[in-house]
Amino acid sequence: MRRTLPIFVVLAVLLVAIAVANPYFLEPPAFLAFVKRAAPLVILAAGQYAVIVSGEFDLSVGSLVTAEVVIAARLIDGSAEATWPVVALLIVLGLLVGLVNGVVTTLLRVPSFITTLGMLLILSGAIFLWTGGAPRGALSEEFRELGRGSLGPVPWSVLILVVVAAAAAYAMRARFGHTLVAVGDNDRAAALSGVRVARVRTVAFMISGLAAAVAAILLGGFAGVSAQVGKGLEFQAITAVVLGGVALGGGRGSVVAAMAGAFTLEALFTLLNLYGISGALEPAVQGVIIIAAVALGAVRFPRRRVAATS
Amino acid sequence: MTQQLKLRRVSAEGSFLRRLSADRPARPVYLALVLLIVLGWLLFALDGGQFLSLENVVGIQQRSAALGIVAVGQTLVILAGSLDLSVTYLISLTSLVAAEIMAGSDANVPAAVAAVLAVSALVGLANGLIVTRLRVHAFIATLGVALIIRGALDERYDGPAGSVPASFQHLGYDRIGPLPVSALLWAAVAASVWLLLSRTRLGYRIYAVGGDIEVARLSGVRTERVVVVAHVVCSVCSGIAGLLLASRLGAGAPTVGTDGGYDLESIAAVVLGGTALAGGRGGVAGTVGGVLLLAVLDSIFNQLEVNSFAKDVVRGVVLVAALAIYARRRRTS
Numbered sequence: 149m150r151r152t153l154p155i156f157v158v159l160a161v162l163l164v165a166i167a168v169a170n171p172y173f174l175e176p177p178a179f180l181a182f183v184k185r186a187a188p189l190v191i192l193a194a195g196q197y198a199v200i201v202s203g204e205f206d207l208s209v210g211s212l213v214t215a216e217v218v219i220a221a222r223l224i225d226g227s228a229e230a231t232w233p234v235v236a237l238l239i240v241l242g243l244l245v246g247l248v249n250g251v252v253t254t255l256l257r258v259p260s261f262i263t264t265l266g267m268l269l270i271l272s273g274a275i276f277l278w279t280g281g282a283p284r285g286a287l288s289e290e291f292r293e294l295g296r297g298s299l300g301p302v303p304w305s306v307l308i309l310v311v312v313a314a315a316a317a318y319a320m321r322a323r324f325g326h327t328l329v330a331v332g333d334n335d336r337a338a339a340l341s342g343v344r345v346a347r348v349r350t351v352a353f354m355i356s357g358l359a360a361a362v363a364a365i366l367l368g369g370f371a372g373v374s375a376q377v378g379k380g381l382e383f384q385a386i387t388a389v390v391l392g393g394v395a396l397g398g399g400r401g402s403v404v405a406a407m408a409g410a411f412t413l414e415a416l417f418t419l420l421n422l423y424g425i426s427g428a429l430e431p432a433v434q435g436v437i438i439i440a441a442v443a444l445g446a447v448r449f450p451r452r453r454v455a456a457t458s
Numbered sequence: 459m460t461q462q463l464k465l466r467r468v469s470a471e472g473s474f475l476r477r478l479s480a481d482r483p484a485r486p487v488y489l490a491l492v493l494l495i496v497l498g499w500l501l502f503a504l505d506g507g508q509f510l511s512l513e514n515v516v517g518i519q520q521r522s523a524a525l526g527i528v529a530v531g532q533t534l535v536i537l538a539g540s541l542d543l544s545v546t547y548l549i550s551l552t553s554l555v556a557a558e559i560m561a562g563s564d565a566n567v568p569a570a571v572a573a574v575l576a577v578s579a580l581v582g583l584a585n586g587l588i589v590t591r592l593r594v595h596a597f598i599a600t601l602g603v604a605l606i607i608r609g610a611l612d613e614r615y616d617g618p619a620g621s622v623p624a625s626f627q628h629l630g631y632d633r634i635g636p637l638p639v640s641a642l643l644w645a646a647v648a649a650s651v652w653l654l655l656s657r658t659r660l661g662y663r664i665y666a667v668g669g670d671i672e673v674a675r676l677s678g679v680r681t682e683r684v685v686v687v688a689h690v691v692c693s694v695c696s697g698i699a700g701l702l703l704a705s706r707l708g709a710g711a712p713t714v715g716t717d718g719g720y721d722l723e724s725i726a727a728v729v730l731g732g733t734a735l736a737g738g739r740g741g742v743a744g745t746v747g748g749v750l751l752l753a754v755l756d757s758i759f760n761q762l763e764v765n766s767f768a769k770d771v772v773r774g775v776v777l778v779a780a781l782a783i784y785a786r787r788r789r790t791s
Contacts, residue, residue, distance in 0.1 A: 207722075252778060252782065256778075256781075256782035256785060256786075257782070257785035257786075258778055258781040258782050258785060259729070259735045259736075259781065261725075261735055262726070262729055262735065262777060262778065262781045263778055263781075265722055265725070265726065265774075265777065266773075266774035266775065266777045266778035267774065267778075268722075268774070269770045269771065269773050269774030269777070270770070270771050270774035270775065272767075272770060273767045273768060273769065273770025273771035273772075273773075273774065274767070274771050276767040277765055277767040277768055277771065281767075383601060386597070386598075387598065387601070390595065390598050396595045396597060396598070397595075428609065428612035428613040429609050429612070429613050430609065431605040431606070431608045431609040431612065432605060432606045432607075432608070432609020432610055432613070433609065434605050434609075435601075435602040435603065435604070435605030435606035435608075435609065436602070436606060438598060438601070438602045438605070439588055439592070439594055439598070439599060439602035439603070442592075442594045442595070442598050442599075442602075443588070443592035443593065443594050
């Protein structure tokens with residue numbers, strides 16, 4: 149628990165800083181808009197957390213998000229009745245990509261960094277091969293409603309986010325969560341105590357694929373069709389998870405903190421925008437803060453780190 | 459007398475075999491390379507063309523030189539159990555530093571080269587210190603440094619800047635017989651890193667740290683220093699690649715690194731060459747093979763006029779398949 153505390157403090161400080169610069173920020177509409185903007189990254193971070201805590205990496209989520217949005221636009225092509233079958237198809241595709249990542253990593257024993265890097269190349273290449281270089285077609289209004297619209301005052305994406313967060317927090321408290329963390333901490337010990345390591349890790353990759361599918365549906369609605377929609381999301385998701393105090397290499401950290409990490413990253417972007425550091429210098433400030441935050445986390449708990457490496 | 463001779467020869471053979479087996483991970487990639495070249499030659503023979511034409515061979519070497527130099531540096535950090543994702547933006551940065559300082563005049567070339575080496579060594583030092591002293595995972599540390607460099611580039615440059623004098627452009631375009639100068643530069647970098655790894659104490663320590671950092675530390679290796687030096691050498695390699703690309707372009711460009719995708723591509727080449735991503739196993743010979751394999755694949759695609767997006771798909775499949783085969787060999791052996 150002590151490990152997860154710093155990220156909530158950082159998040160609170162950032163939110164207060166935003167509120168100081170923009171007093172309207174903490175009023176419901178503005179705050180809900182912020183949560184809505186953050187929702188895709190938070191969902192991706194929850195998926196990436198499952199993979200990282202089990203001791204692996206998933207670099208393919210960014211290109212998977214792009215692929216899903218481009219496929220949705222091409223298949224829906226503006227027609228309302230195609231919307232729901234395509235949404236179902238996107239979810240199946242996300243699970244399938246996760247399954248392939250998981251099977252290649254666990255059964256063929258390819259390091260997940262390489263498996264998912266290969267998947268990144270394959271997905272981005274295949275999708276542009278299929279569309280001939282530029283995305284075609286259009287999303288229907290019904291599809292975009294999920295990312296843009298709202299139920300009363302509450303945006304759909306915030307509702308979806310709440311459901312995802314509750315499910316993730318529940319799953320990590322249930323037996324599945326415990327085996328997932330055990331596998332990441334020491335897969336040999338987990339295997340000897342009867343955990344089917346390959347299966348658990350494959351499920352973790354499928355969760356990440358599912359999260360990418362949901363994030364793609366929200367992002368497609370929110371931002372529309374573009375070939376750049378998922379660019380760099382894999383690094384952002386991994387950064388968010390690490391900001392949440394989750395150890396790369398697995399076995400340590402909580403999913404709630406990982407999602408708080410994603411909120412922190414989004415709050416950071418908002419703050420930089422507010423103070424007019426948008427555009428050019430933004431990545432530099434982001435880089436400094438990420439290194440500083442992770443370094444502070446490492447310095448604060450030197451004993452735990454030693455325990456983790458030995 | 460004869461017996462003595464025989465004995466000596468046997469022992470020499472033994473050590474040679476042992477050395478080969480130490481570099482064993484490199485063997486499959488060369489086998490694959492030979493197979494691919496034969497396949498390419500066959501394809502072109504059927505098509506009435508010539509695969510091993512001078513033009514094509516030179517093209518393969520030129521295309522792979524920059525990636526090759528970066529990948530050689532990447533090999534060092536990966537062997538030490540680290541990783542460098544900042545190479546892309548460092549290449550862009552150093553190409554700009556080189557072109558801006560040269561400003562089209564021959565007299566400034568030495569100063570520009572020195573500045574590039576200094577800048578890249580500094581970035582490597584920063585990477586290494588963040589990884590070792592601040593205990594930030596290399597993935598996050600080098601990603602953060604990459605973001606910082608990117609911010610600085612975005613802030614200062616919108617497009618190509620500076621200019622490289624004609625004399626310096628010889629580095630990018632000239633060739634001696636069938637060997638381009640850029641490939642010779644690559645060979646020199648690879649040979650010196652190979653010497654470093656196989657003949658010096660530092661090299662052995664890099665393997666030791668990558669194999670098991672705790673055991674290395676308990677054996678009296680200053681592990682932090684080793685990781686920092688590996689990062690510095692890696693970044694200097696990226697700086698050299700930046701110089702090479704600046705000489706090709708005739709100017710510095712803020713996108714030259716990202717266009718090449720050098721971060722993930724160099725890691726792919728290193729692991730294709732049989733170096734373990736977790737560190738401690740592998741070597742430069744395999745990396746050179748991995749880079750050549752990617753370049754030959756590229757050249758076959760180019761001449762068959764395959765869509766560039768299909769290339770990515772095949773690259774992904776080749777990468778994953780190669781690693782699956784390595785994993786299988788390791789389990790059976």
